[in-house]
Amino acid sequence: MSTAHEVGGDFYDYFWNADGMLWCVIGDVADKGISAALSMARCVSLIHVTASHLGPDGRTRSPAQVMTLVNEELCRGNATMTYVTAVIARMDMESGELEWCNAGHNPPYLLHGPGSVEFLGTGHGKPLGVRRAITYQDERLALGSEDGLFLYTDGVVDAVDPRGEMFGEGRLDEVMGSNAFLPPRDLVEKVTAAVTAWLDGVPQPDDVTALVVRRAVAVTAESARRLTA
Numbered sequence: 001m002s003t004a005h006e007v008g009g010d011f012y013d014y015f016w017n018a019d020g021m022l023w024c025v026i027g028d029v030a031d032k033g034i035s036a037a038l039s040m041a042r043c044v045s046l047i048h049v050t051a052s053h054l055g056p057d058g059r060t061r062s063p064a065q066v067m068t069l070v071n072e073e074l075c076r077g078n079a080t081m082t083y084v085t086a087v088i089a090r091m092d093m094e095s096g097e098l099e100w101c102n103a104g105h106n107p108p109y110l111l112h113g114p115g116s117v118e119f120l121g122t123g124h125g126k127p128l129g130v131r132r133a134i135t136y137q138d139e140r141l142a143l144g145s146e147d148g149l150f151l152y153t154d155g156v157v158d159a160v161d162p163r164g165e166m167f168g169e170g171r172l173d174e175v176m177g178s179n180a181f182l183p184p185r186d187l188v189e190k191v192t193a194a195v196t197a198w199l200d201g202v203p204q205p206d207d208v209t210a211l212v213v214r215r216a217v218a219v220t221a222e223s224a225r226r227l228t229a
Helices: 034-053 063-074 167-180 186-197 221-228
Strands: 010-016 022-027 086-092 098-101 109-113 117-119 137-144 150-154 211-212
Touching: 010 034, 010 211, 022 034, 022 150, 034 063, 034 086, 063 086, 063 098, 086 150, 098 167, 117 167, 150 186, 167 186, 186 211
Parallel strands: none
Antiparallel strands: 010 022, 022 086, 086 098, 098 137, 109 117, 109 150, 150 211
């Protein structure tokens, strides 16, 4: 995360849950200042609590179920109608099963092991905190042995250079296509460096946030926990 000159509402998180799954979250509160920070903290807390509940089958709720419950809670007492966009993903590092849900956020990229990328521009749900009784839908796919997921906020594509031109999805596609083979940290650095160069000294108007998770060869949940400990 590269923060803006004003307190913004971007957030990201990843955590191992009781069912052995790796959960990844990225989001953006449509507000600035202290109110955005408070909304962000509330949203992250709700996601953690809701995603940690184990059902009778020993599994946690799906990302869409978590999103549905978080939306209902955020709608309570939301007089200012501050909304939140987010992507929640649940990954089984052993089987490669990936489930994700998108609530009005920038769609993620799928990183293929050989170094190619696929834009997952599906599954747009409504942003969180605007209207109750919304049912969100899960998207599913199987990750290969070195596949991964790239999540980002609109501060990446909405960055504006001194001429007033946006960085845009096309340029992000180019950066991703040229660097998709890189390890997660290096890929994030390439993207954020490209955005910084595009700004060319213009004050950063929004947080620039990116999160990459890649499945390692023959990884197990236990070995992955040791790697991220």
